[in-house]
Amino acid sequence: MRETLELFVTCPRGIEGLLLDEMKALGAQSPRETHSGVSLQGDMQLAYRICLWSRLANRVLLILERFPVADAQGLYEGVAGIDWSQHLLPEGSLAVDFGGILPGVDNTHFGALKVKDAIVDGLRKADGSRPSVDRVNPDLRINVHCRSNEAQLAIDLSGHSLHQRGYRLQQGAAPLKENLAAAILLRAGWPQLAETQGALADPMCGSGTFLVEAAMMAADMAPNLQREQWGFSHWLQHDPALWETVRAEAKQRAEAGLAREPLWIRGYEADPRLLQPLRNNIQRAGLGNWVKVYQGELATFAPSPDKGQKGLIVCNPPYGERLGEAASLVYLYQKLGEVLRQQCEGWQAAIFTGNPDLGKRMGIRSHKQYALFNGALPCKLLLMDLQPERYVTGSAKPMQERSNQSAAQPEQQADSRQPSAPPVTDAPQTNARLSESAQMFANRLKKNLKNLGKWARQQDISCYRVYDADMPEFAVAIDLYGDWAHVQEYQAPETISEDKARARLQDVLVALPGVLGIPPAQVVLKQRLRQSGSAQYQRMDRKGEFLTINEGQVKLLVNLTDYLDTGVFLDHRPLRLRLAAEARNKRFLNLFCYTASATVHAAVGGARSTTSVDLSRTYLDWARRNLSLNGLSDLHQLVHADVMQWLEEDRGEYDLIFIDPPTFSNSKRLDDVFDVQRDHVRLIEMAMDRLATGGVAYFSNNFRRFRLDAALQDKYEVSDISAQTLDKDFQRNTRIHRTWRISRR
16 A cells, blocks of 8 residues: 555644654655644555654544535445445444534534444444444544534544553553653753763653653654554554564664663652552663663752763653642742752753743743643743753842842933833932831832833833732732823732731832832822723723823823723733734734724734724724824724624625734623623634635733633634733733734635
């Protein structure tokens, strides 16, 4: 079977790029990265090689057929149209994995049943004998996925998931999957270190997954050489001679690799009960001469390679399950950082954690971070160079010393109605005497102002966030609009009494004028509570006073007093500038446009036309003034409408779309309430229907528990660009918003 085959290789979320590189190295033709996998073409020899050699894949699917399908009966008929006698004996066994969306198929079990019935009915013999179902070790495993009225039917060549290498018969609690461990080692650059005879150590090795995967890489061992059961073993088109050729080559490479001098690969585990099962697994993998494990606590960890070589410390410390109490984990991570700094200088470190905030407790700056998933749990891989210049613990100056540092002199303000960067000064503007807690807050604000003020001046930014609950006891956000301070008080935790919360807020208000060098009258206070529906847009005052701010090439109007929000979301500054850079000659659509600040940027950036839609007349009036302030004409259309209803009726085509919905909003559809988590799929799909060929949509929201529906990532090209849309003043609060770039496949 030498003809070109279509294959789809699946993998854990977050490592698709690595899998793409691996497929290219294995000889794939035109591989293409998709959500949780790579599609490619090749012959049967390549398929066998991927099964044997892929360190990252979950499954290797051989696509047999694609056919249109509208319902369960259509699914049955499409499967029945395949000649299954070429793939499975009537007395054989099968299993079916079904996924996707199909009208009339309410669950995966029913979908799998229809597929099974079609196959069995086609192979049923006259005497009534037929294939049986074996969900564990079938002769043939079928994979069917439905979407967009199409069914894709494939044979699973791998059988059991490829992360099951075949050597691990005994394991500890919750071991890391082998392909995820391999991905972490690849991200950490272990293959390159191994080529230079580098060492590797895991101070909390648990089931030893890192150790075995690292040794296999260094010894040029095919990761699945130990496996005996395969999805193709009883498939009627399996080519045993070709398979044996591929396997023989892998055996020869492993023998040659293991014959070399072993690298220094060591693991340490505090629980003595895990050691013997771990050693048994290592021996079964054929790596007894390469990998050694010892009992040892983290506190005593000190790698001592026999030739003094440096290398990689790799570790998956617990993040909640094994030690239980979060307070204990704080000290564990602090200790891990202490050990790495004291015992491993000159090494590199790869720390994989499901709790990145704990990673900060290590006192070492990471030079790179990767978002990965351990099952469904979002995690981070922190890569660190263990060099003194990367250490942060103990480097901070005492608070009193910081508060006495000299600062720049106040800058002259030409026009108090045109904000510019506020001065950094130690000279108080009032005679208010600060309490001990107020002085503590003032010291932190001075530090922030010094660091962020320099950055803002370099970037020509006049409005930015200088403080965002950096100290939990002072739960406020402070935005500077030139020589004005906009203070938003967060709702205090239930553990904080109202009296204490009021006292802390008073400390903030007393300290602010002196630190910022502004009159108390230019400090505006608002209380930000949880809002829903239209409450977030309700008027708070009626002063009607607007300031003009500059951002990039545009001018925008802000109102600091009358509404909870000011008319411009400062955290979206980088995204607005991005839209401006991409808008030239584009037809721009801004949904839930608010005061249309993004529209102004797009228009000034050269958009051919803009359309901005919002349900609030107040904010559309504000938008109109923003457009006029920048000399923009009626070419830029403002539409008063419910966004969902307008999208259903509009037939326009747009090249660049910006969607920034509120978490909740009154709407004429959907029972008078728009819910971003519930309704975002329909919202995005309707917007994508309006997107021109080659166009791009940006979707953003600030709901902290938001999860983008996976179906959208299957249907479109989706990239999470949140990190790229946060400037320095919002990088401390990375959950302030999430942003995705979406285009058609």
